[in-house]
Amino acid sequence: MKALKTTAIKTLAALAAASALSWPLAAAAGELRFWTWRNEDKAAYAEFFKDFNKQHPDVKITFEAFEPQNYPTVLSTAMAGDKGPDVMMVRAYGAFEAVARPGYLLELNESNVPGLTKLPEPALKGQTLRADGKIYAVPFATQTMLIIYNTEIFARVGVKPPETWDELLEVSKKLKAAGIIPFANGTATAWQNETLVSALLSSQIGKQFEADIVSGKADFTDKRFVDALGRLQDLAKADYLSPSFSGIDYPSSQQLFSSGAAAMFAGGSFELAPFLKSNPALKMDVFASPVLKKGDERLVGIFLDGGYAVNAKSANKEDGLKLMRYFASKEYGEKFANTLGNLSPIPGVTFTDPMLKKVADLNKSSMSYMMAVHFRYQEPSGSVLLQSGVQKMLAGKATPAETGADITKGIATYYAPFKK
Amino acid sequence: MAADLEWPTGRKIWVTALIVPPLAFMATFVVLPILSAFVYAFYEWQGLKREGFVGLKNFADVLLHEPWAPVTWRAFSHNVMVFVTLMIIQNGFGFLLAYALARQLPGYRFHRVAVFLPVILSTVIVALLWKQFLHPVFGLFNKVLSQFGFGMVTTPWLGLSETALWAITLVNAWHWVGFPTLVFLAGIQRIPPDIIEASRIDGVSEWQLVRTIIWPLVAPSATVCFVLLFIGAFNWFELPYLMVGLEGSPYGSTDVLGLYFYRTAFGNQSSGNQDFGHGSALAVLMFLFVAVVSTFWTIRLRRREIELS
DSSP states (O other), X not given: OHHHHHHHHHHHHHHHHHHHXXXXXXXXXXXXXXXXXXXXXXXXXXHHHHHHHHHOTTOEEEEEEXXXXXXXXXXXHHHHTTOOOSEEEEESHHHHHHHHTTTOBOXXXXXXXXXXXXXXXXXXXXXXXXXXXXXXXXXXXXXEEEEEEEHHHHHHHTOOOOSBHHHHHHHXXXXXXXXXXXXXXXXXXXXXXXXXXXXXHHHHHOHHHHHHHHHTSOOTTSHHHHHHHHHHHHHHHTTOSOTTGXXXXXXXXXXXXXXXXXXXXXXXXXXXXXXXXXXXXXXXXXEXXXXXXXXXXXXXXXXXXXXXXXXXXXXXXXXXXXXXXXXXXXXXXXXXHHHHTOBOOSTTOOOOSHHHHHHHHHXXXXXXXXXXHHSXXXXXXXHHHHHHHHHHHHTTSSOHHHHHHHHXXXXXXXXXXXXX | OHHXXXXXXXXXXXXXXXXXXXXXXXXXXXXXXXXXXXXXXXXXXXXXXEEEEOTTHHHHHHHHSTTHHHHHHXXXXXXXXXXXXXXXXXXXXXXXXXXXXXXXXXXXXXXXXXXXXXXXXXXXXXXXXXXXXXXXXXXXXXXXXXXXXXXXXXXXXXXXXXTHHHHHHHHHHHHHXXXXXXXXXXXXXXXXXXXXXXXXXXXXXXXXXXXXXXXXXXXXXXXXXXXXXXXXXXXXXXHHHHHHTTTTSSTTTTOOHHHHHHHHHHOOTTTOOXXXXXXXXXXXXXXXXHHHHHHHHHHHHHHHHHHHO
16 A cells, blocks of 8 residues: 555656646746747747847847637736746737736836837727726737728729729629629628628728717617618628628638639738738739718728737846837837838838838728727627627628617626616 | 565556556546636636636526526537437437448448548548538539539538538538447447347348347447437537637527637637636536436436346
8 A cells, every 4th residue: 555655656746747847947037938929920020039139139039939829828827827928929908908907917118118108099008908007018010901902803894992882882793793703701700790890881880989889878779880780781682792601711701812703802901911922913902991971081990919018927027128128119110010011000110011001091090990999808799799790690680780789788798888 | 475475565566557647647637627627617717817706606607697698508509409410310320320231231341441431530620621512612512412403502501500500510420420330330240140030030020120129239339329429419619619610600500518618718819808717617517417417328328228138
């Protein structure tokens, strides 16, 4: 029996030792572990860190990337177990708060990162913990919801980028008559339904509606929102989305557009680089969501992608802050934007890529990507409700009014102004 | 004498060395996680940070209160549908296939391998394969239907709320039908041939043979197939996750408990909120339901085996 006990204890001890060794060790002084979900940007970050090392040759940064879907889980598990990185990329809004709320991140302010507060307010908002109003990350990129179109197809069919919704329908009709799918979009992948709404309908829904939602004056049964949804439903009924759109998932939509089978794609500015990668010969341009009548303000939907943060428990906070100061510099913003083709929110950054320049121009007249920005903090999130609601509506199983009512009802479970 | 004493000691060490590693492994990776999920379910969580003790609140929420309860019950009803459907087509068809194979009809050697082949494929491969087959534009399935003059029934199978759950259930049956087939076949082959021969001489019909002789004698195989299918159907996750996504697209019509548990506990792209309390409560309830029902059902089925044999 004793032998059994001793052997058991020894085995357990060996197992414990093995599992302890499998954890990465904490970084030593002068070393920073950097975590991200962007493995594809590894080479770019090697360049950025080289640049940073010109000023701070004593800091060695190691780049570790994780699968995007699991990144939030991996990060918060590591942080909860005090095994987190020294510096890391964090997402924005609700997903950001999941990491910031338990106190895992170091507070950033004007004194430890000078110039931080000069960043645009909407970008900072995505990295601000609502509970204490403090900032915990340096925002790195914004994404824009708009309509991407194939310029060659447009020229061939003889249509111009539309300004109003009626013109959009007219253009779609001509494209369809020419045997081209007007919009590559499908609805099988849930989140694509949310991008459809923002990319196509922002100008109709309008900034005032967003302000009214935030102040609690309006909810999603509002005429502005419901009517806009109705027009989206008409677009689908007229067969201007991809054929059998309810079964077309995100990768299929991307293929339909990049292969030239479809003329337009309602989506995010983050699509531009992958489209070009899968078809380098593709000629594209972008336009903002059409307005209902000429003279209305034309809007794109914007959201913050994420930011860089320092672990509050890092042994190397000082070096981490040095890196944050670099990330917040105009010099970095420029390098980041022009290397990765992303829109840096840092003021004064100039873009060399003409498409990026164009998106930056469209951004001057924008509203937020509403559900992500305001209603991704609790369950059921506004995004989940909008996605499944629009999916159902476009399948013809709910009216726009019912969709608006369902969204309002879902959000009302935690949002006081909607409780009646 | 000394040798007599030494032998048991050596044997003891030997036995210990064999038992302790798997025991430690089970304790660390099975018992401990289950126990910790039990504990987690009684707390409020901020992401992965544990806050206050809330007693049975998380359980009550997922079973009774908005916004969780309707989703839980919808997902549960889908699990039930999947279970019943698979019971009929996967196990039922598996039994028929096993009987056909046991009859050694021409080509049975080839078919024995062919039927079992999908079982060895990984779920990821099966899911991607069938997603391509069922694709509304490029998919083989609709193309074949049109070819044979059934063009009017082609539809985006995975995109419609009426067909999506059935489509992935059938894919599951295609993937796994070889397993009950193999188990039933082994059961049928264990029946002494003289019993079957004697009944044939007595002139029983094929149907009587299956119903009154073969079916009762493969009761132990049925127990295995039924209980494993039950456990599988209520823990179903990989196939729907890969084919329709975490949200149970379209609009929750393919949502099952496994998917709901995962997105509640770990969050997803569109909500980012990790809620370990409600997630653990769901996991514990699923575990209890599967454990209790399968235990009682196994006992009943075992009794049936004895009655029938």
